Amino acid sequence: MNNKALLFLIGVLLLGGVFVLAKNQNKTAPAVQNQEDALEAGDEGVNEEQLEDGIEGVENDGGTVEEGDEAESVKVSVTDAGFEPQTVNVKVGSKVVWTNNTQATADVSSAQHPTHLVYPPLNLGNFEPEEKVRLVFEEAGTYKYHDHLNPSMFGTVVVE
Secondary structure, eight states, X not given: OHXXXXXXXXXXXXXXXXXXXHHHHTOOOXXXXXXXXXXXXXXXXXXXXXXXXXXXXXXXXXXXXXXXXXXXXXXXXXXXXXXXXXXXXXXXXXXXXXXXXXXXXXXXXXXXXXXXOSOGGGOOEEEOTTOEEEEEEOSOEEEEEEETTEEEEEEEEEEO
């Protein structure tokens, strides 16, 4: 009888562990205190939906992008065929802006699918067609990412 109780307890603990892991993988990056700080510091990504709707802890400026601000960015287009260009080379402190040019929701997330733990600031979340997400890269390195909703689409940001 003790063996059955022990096996039952082990089974319950395993199921509980699977549930906790699955729940934690669906979490997005925490909200930032100030959108401008996020864009300048590169600590977090902010998507257009967050700018338009406003989320707790993020100031909403209406989602507009200044002409000069956008001109200093490196642009990546999300298309049905993938990210264009697939690899971008930028300097430390540069901003990369992804624009969703598909008819479906996109989700820029850091490697490695499905955990996205390699570079969490690059977990920019869902953004709808015509919307943009952006991230300032403050440290040199090679940052791989993919579309979480279409993981066969991937790209790389090389920061020098």
